[in-house]
Amino acid sequence: MAKMFYENECKLDALQGKKVAVIGYGSQGHAHALNLHESGIDVTVGLYEGSKSWAKAEEAGLTVDIAGRATAQADVVIMLINDEKQPQLFKESIEPNLEAGNYLVFAHGFNIHYGQVVPPEDVNVFMVAPKGPGHTVRSQYQEGRGVPCLVAVHQDITGDTLEVGLAYAAAIGGARAGVLETTFKEETETDLFGEQAVLCGGVTALMKAGFEVLVEAGYQPESAYFECLHEMKLIIDLINEGGLSYMRYSVSDTAEYGDYRVGERIVTEETKEEMRKVLKEVQDGTFAKEWILENQANRPSFTAKRKMEAEHPVEIVGKDLRKMMSWLKK
Ligand SMILES: NC(=O)C1=CN([C@@H]2O[C@H](COP(=O)(O)OP(=O)(O)OC[C@H]3O[C@@H](n4cnc5c(N)ncnc54)[C@H](OP(=O)(O)O)[C@@H]3O)[C@@H](O)[C@H]2O)C=CC1
Ligand SMILES: CC[C@](O)(C(C)=O)C(=O)O
Numbered sequence: 378m379a380k381m382f383y384e385n386e387c388k389l390d391a392l393q394g395k396k397v398a399v400i401g402y403g404s405q406g407h408a409h410a411l412n413l414h415e416s417g418i419d420v421t422v423g424l425y426e427g428s429k430s431w432a433k434a435e436e437a438g439l440t441v442d443i444a445g446r447a448t449a450q451a452d453v454v455i456m457l458i459n460d461e462k463q464p465q466l467f468k469e470s471i472e473p474n475l476e477a478g479n480y481l482v483f484a485h486g487f488n489i490h491y492g493q494v495v496p497p498e499d500v501n502v503f504m505v506a507p508k509g510p511g512h513t514v515r516s517q518y519q520e521g522r523g524v525p526c527l528v529a530v531h532q533d534i535t536g537d538t539l540e541v542g543l544a545y546a547a548a549i550g551g552a553r554a555g556v557l558e559t560t561f562k563e564e565t566e567t568d569l570f571g572e573q574a575v576l577c578g579g580v581t582a583l584m585k586a587g588f589e590v591l592v593e594a595g596y597q598p599e600s601a602y603f604e605c606l607h608e609m610k611l612i613i614d615l616i617n618e619g620g621l622s623y624m625r626y627s628v629s630d631t632a633e634y635g636d637y638r639v640g641e642r643i644v645t646e647e648t649k650e651e652m653r654k655v656l657k658e659v660q661d662g663t664f665a666k667e668w669i670l671e672n673q674a675n676r677p678s679f680t681a682k683r684k685m686e687a688e689h690p691v692e693i694v695g696k697d698l699r700k701m702m703s704w705l706k707k
C-alpha cells in the first residue's frame with residue numbers, strides 16, 4: 378500500500394534551526410532555494426566562480442557562496458546541479474566539506490542508484506523528488522499550491538532522516554499536493570522511463586508526427602500547430618484537473634467517439650512492446666551507461682540532436698504564433 382504524507386504529517390520543525398545549502402540555481406535550484414527561504418528556512422546557494430546563475434540568485438535576495446564553502450556551513454546539502462556533473466563536484470567540493478550527521482539530499486536518484494556518487498557512511502542521505510519541472514515547483518508554491526514529491530531514505534544515521542525529508546518536502550510546497558514514500562531505485566527507474574517514453578520523448582514524438590502528417594497532406598502549418606501542439610496543453614489541463622473522464626466530458630461527443638475509435642490504433646501493442654524495451658534499458662543500466670559515456674565524449678549526439686530538433690518546422694511556426702500571445706513567456 379502506497380504511503381502518502383500531507384501537510385499535517387510533515388512538520389517544518391524538523392528543519393528549523395538547520396542551515397540548508399542548495400547547490401545549483403537552475404530549474405530546480407532556484408525553486409527550492411526561494412521556496413525554502415520563503416518558508417523561513419536558512420538557505421545559502423552554492424555555485425562556482427563565474428556561474429551565470431550567481432547574479433540571478435543574489436538579485437533574488439539570496440546568500441550565495443562557492444559550493445564547498447556553502448556545504449561546510451550547512452547541515453543539509455541538496456545537489457541541484459546537472460546529474461552528469463554531480464559526481465565530479467561531489468568528489469572535489471561536497472564530500473570534503475560534509476560532517477558526520479549531515480544530510481545529503483538529491484532531487485533524482487540517478488547518481489546514487491547507478492553508483493556514481495558514494496556518500497560517506499556517517500551522513501544521512503535522502504531524496505525529495507518533485508514530480509514536475511522546477512519552474513512549476515516555484516510558480517505553484519507562489520500560488521499557494523504545490524507539486525507532488527517523492528521521498529526516499531538511503532542512509533539514516535541520526536534516526537530522523539525521514540522527518541527531515543518530509544519537512545523539506547513541506548518547505549518547498551510538495552506536502553500541499555502529497556508526498557509519496559518510495560526508494561531511490563523506484564524513483565530513478567520510473568522517472569527515467571516516464572520522461573523518455575511518455576512525458577518528453579513520447580509526447581513530442583506524437584505532436585511532431587501529427588503535425589507532419591497534416592502538413593504533408595497540404596494543410597497550413599499554422600493550423601497543424603494549433604491542432605497538434607498548442608491545444609495539447611489545454612486538453613492535458615482538463616485531464617490533470619479531473620482525469621480522463623473530465624476531459625471526455627468537456628470535449629464534444631464526436632471527439633470522444635473518435636478518441637475511443639482511434640487511440641489504440643496509434644499507441645499499439647507494438648508501441649507498448651517498445652516501452653517495455655525502454656524500461657529494460659533503464660533497469661539494466663544500458664541507458665545510464667550510454668548517458669555517462671555521451672557526456673565523457675563531450676555530448677556529440679546530444680548536441681547534434683538538440684540543433685536538429687530546434688530547426689523542426691513545428692518550432693519555426695510556433696515561435697511566430699506565440700509572439701501574438703502576450704501572456705506567454707518569451
Ligand atoms: N529540471 C527539472 O525540473 C527536474 C530536475 N530534477 C533533478 O534536479 C537536479 C538539477 O537539475 P536541473 O534543475 O534541471 O539543473 P539545471 O541544468 O537547470 O541547473 C544546473 C545548475 O547548476 C549549476 N552548476 C553547474 N555546474 C556547477 C558546478 N560545478 N558547481 C556549482 N554549480 C554548478 C548551474 O550554473 P550555471 O548557470 O552557471 O550553468 C545551474 O545553476 C538533477 O538531479 C535533476 O535530475 C528532478 C526533477 C525535475
Ligand atoms: C519529465 C522530466 C523530469 O523528470 C521532470 C521535470 O520531472 C526531469 O528530469 O526534468
Ligand SMILES: [Mg+2]
Nearest residue numbers: 507508509568
Ligand atoms: Mg521527473
Ligand SMILES: [Mg+2]
Nearest residue numbers: 485568569572
Ligand atoms: Mg527526470
